[in-house]
Amino acid sequence: METNQVFEKQVEKKVEKYVKKGVKILAIIVLGGILFLLANYVLMRLWNWLMPDLFGAGTVTYWQALGIFVLAKLLFGFGGGGSKGKGKSSHKKKLRSSHKCATWRRDFDEWKHYDQYWREEGEEAFKAYVEKIKNENHGTTKEE
Known part of the structure; x- marks a missing residue:
């Protein structure tokens, strides 16, 4: 009986660990998505505030701003950086x-x-x- 209880506790700890890890990953994904959408909204607002007055460009919608954001990332890169391997x-x-x-x-x-x-x-x-x-x-x- 004791071995069953020990086994159940081990399984319960592992499940709890994986559930916590899954919740953290899901929270990071949701937070990242919200930050991405917020950054796109800020880009749209900045464009509509500055570009028509400075350069005579038209205003853009949210989805056009998303296109500009993606195009800029493709042209100018995604920031690179990151950590290098220990040997490099x-x-x-x-x-x-x-x-x-x-x-x-x-x-x-x-x-x-x-x-x-x-x-x-x-x-x-x-x-x-x-x-x-x-x-x-x-x-x-x-x-x-």
């Missing part, structure tokens, strides 16, 4: 971790001294360079 790494992580940009970062850090250099030496060096160019150009024009 994203392109951004590879780019961040690459050492190819290390020299660029180091060079960029040196630019903080640019203003001070320009005040102390750069303006004089630039004027000297311009004079040198002028002299070279005058020299070539005289020879011709």
